Amino acid sequence: MKKTIQALLTISAVSFVLNLFWENAQAPLYKGYISFIQHLQICAIASLGDVVIILFLYALYAVITRDILWFRNQNWRSIVSLIIIGAIIGVGIEKWSLLTHRWSYAESMPIILLIKVGLSPVLQMIVLPIITFYITHLILKKTSYVSR
Secondary structure (H helix, E strand, C coil), X not given: CHHHHHHHHHHHHHHHHHHHHHHHHHHHHECCCCCHHHHHHHHHHHHHHHHHHHHHHHHHHHHXXXXXXXXXXXXXXXXXXXXXXXXXXXXXXXXHHHHXXXXXXXXXXXXXXXXXXXXXXXXXXXXXXXXXXXXXXXXHHHCCCCCC
């Protein structure tokens, strides 16, 4: 139980920091962006939502692999499936958000032509979960849990 809580807290912290950086870096790609300071709170709230998505991915893999610390042994299959699931989630969130007018893109946002969504937010859902789980593994390896 202690390892599970430690894993959840570490995943949450790492994910929040990575997503906060990404959200702020891509903020100028959205309409209405004014300044870093003015959008910091919005980006922090968005990062909390991103943490929930990454915790969902963590839980999904824990159920599938029947291993609460599955990220200790990431392999090409888990990475490819995280890429696919992350892309689906990223595209889904962007499509829904654009359709409901939650946000819109500035001219500078690179667009994935076939599906007409922003490249940056989709890449965020592809890249950051993999990096989050890898960094979490490295942190926990140096603390108390034993790598297989």
